[in-house]
Amino acid sequence: MLDSRDMAGKKETSNRGPLDSLGAFIRSQRQLARLSLRQLADLAKVSNPYLSQVERGLYKPSAEVLKGIAEALHLSVETLYTQAGLLGAKAGRQHATSVDEAIRLDGRLTADQKETLIRVYRGFVGD
Amino acid sequence: MLDSRDMAGKKETSNRGPLDSLGAFIRSQRQLARLSLRQLADLAKVSNPYLSQVERGLYKPSAEVLKGIAEALHLSVETLYTQAGLLGAKAGRQHATSVDEAIRLDGRLTADQKETLIRVYRGFVGD
DNA sequence: CAACAGTGCTAAGTCTACCAAGCATTCGCT
């Protein structure tokens, strides 16, 4: 009775696309920001169970929810929309609006490296 | 019998916000593009009754629907998102991607003037 | 006139995004 949700069995072959990647992205960003599920849910003004489900790719959040999440994580809204496939991937640029975001979005850094950098950065500016 | 929308009566006092303006915007853009409800609904891959309700402000469409509508109307997605309040009003610019759009978005033109301009433009390029 | 295609709208139903309540585990702490 663990998963009453996936009992479908109809078509799970093609059901793991960009949706999952969005949830994973949010989760990773949340952890980099050192927030718990409830904290982020609170900031983004959604319930924590729902956020949990979103992060696991069970539901695709509406644009408004994405907006709330983006603001709570200090990410630009465009970034999340793009991740969600709601906005065609912008030609070249990422829209970093802060050092935090710039770091966290850099694809050439590993999660650990990001954490380290952010920690140092926070040390400088005073957490 | 012409206007069946006057039967409102229920609650028109406080229910007319930015939501309506989105519907009105879509409707005006659709008419400027000389499309029927069914035609646009078809292009945007939604049902025509639903589009009708969206245009009258009864429902707020999801981002995906907005995307479909934007593409069908040759509007930039950002423009519609902004109108829907899903994207903070961009600092400076409108994102016109065509002469059509540039005309239709110009706030200094009346609907009639836009129609005329578009007609002429279409005449030049061959509809 | 009748028949038809076109317009927008209503009505009734399905699906899913989202919430409130509560479970299970793990972390301090005394």
Added chain:
DNA sequence: AGCGAATGCTTGGTAGACTTAGCACTGTTG
């Protein structure tokens, strides 16, 4: 040990986004 607080997750339900039928009207056209 044992309590409280924090973590993430499951369950059951509500609401609203969205669909398939079908209605009412306005032209055409024969």
